Amino acid sequence: MRTAFRAELDRLTADLGDMCAVARTTMQCASASLVHLDDRSSRRVAPHLQRLDQLHAEVDRSVMSLLALQAPVAHDLRIVVSAIPMAAAAARMGGLANNVDKLARRHRPLPAVPAEGLVHIDAMASVALSQADEVQAAVSTSDAQAALGIAADEDGPMDRLHRELFALVTDPRWAHGPTVAADLVLLGRFYGRFADHLSDIAGRVVFSVTGEHAHSVEAVSATS
Template identity: 50%
Template sequence: MRTEFHAEIDHLTVELGQMCEIAATVMTDATAALVHDDDDAAHRVGVELARLTYLHHSVDERAFAILARQAPVAHDLRVVMSAFPISADADRMGGLAANISKVSRRRGSTPVPPVALDVFAAMGRHAVALAERAHSAVLRTDLVAAQHITDGDEAMNALHRRLFTMVLDDRWEHGPIAAANVMLLGRFYERFADHAVSIARRVVFQASGQLPNIGASPM
């Protein structure tokens, strides 16, 4: 019976890791769609997002079943209870990346100035790295990877501030619609990073039983 229980816990953890991995893939394709106007990448976003949604439901169902049938305690209980917010965070990461892809498909009507694309390319690289670190942290309860997520979030915040500086500069010549578009995209990247930080906090909670104050939980 305990062998079956731990197999279920392991399966739950693997699915959570897969969700973080898919979130990284979706962000890779979404950024390619935005920065390089890559229609094939934009199409892949929808395919991968469907996989992410399926896993989100699978994780929730599996976690509820473990709670109902196995009555886990201590560390095992923390792992199962953390699965719900981690799954929600990873699913939201995919949704935010998909929003970036949607904006890229509207570039004809809501332009993204070339001056901002280099910043978005950098934000995309940071976002993918954060999701990959979340994947490692979840699969291995890797506290070093969890801390690196926090460090990466600080870099993302710096890039987000750079967008503000760009748009508010007197030399901005692309108009208010482009400015609003740039800030909206920046917000998507910044919130993606916040959800990765939330996953890191849950990994630390699994290991220690304490929820660290390394970043506010995103809405």
């Protein structure tokens, strides 16, 4: 009985890691659609979203089964309960990637934003994808230390890029008008929220492993 329970917990963790990976791939495709006008990548967004929905449903079923039939406690209960918001965050990441692709396709065959804006967006995409790789690894291996580093980075590269993007569109020398500026700010928000969800997932990993919230662990580390 215990072996089956452990196997189901492992499947739950694997599905959460897969959700992070699929959300990351979805954003990679959406970013290629946006930055490189890659229609092939754009067409891959919808199938990835479908896979994300399937994994989300599997996580929900596993959580309900484990709670109803196994009555987990302590560390195991934290894993199960944390899976619900983690899966929801990964699903929202897929939705944000879809928003990026929709905006990109709306402007076809032209670029959605001018070249100087795409430089910032490409940098934000690179940061988002790199962070997604780190979070997926932390989720799959239950690495609380790695997850803490992600969750505690409140003023990381994504935040700095977001400030630079805002400075770009509010500069008096901006020559592309308010509509293009609004689209650029919206894209920046999509990538920023994507990173926020990654940070949230990382914080849930910390909690599921240690029983402490990430900010509490950080505070203890800072004073020790």
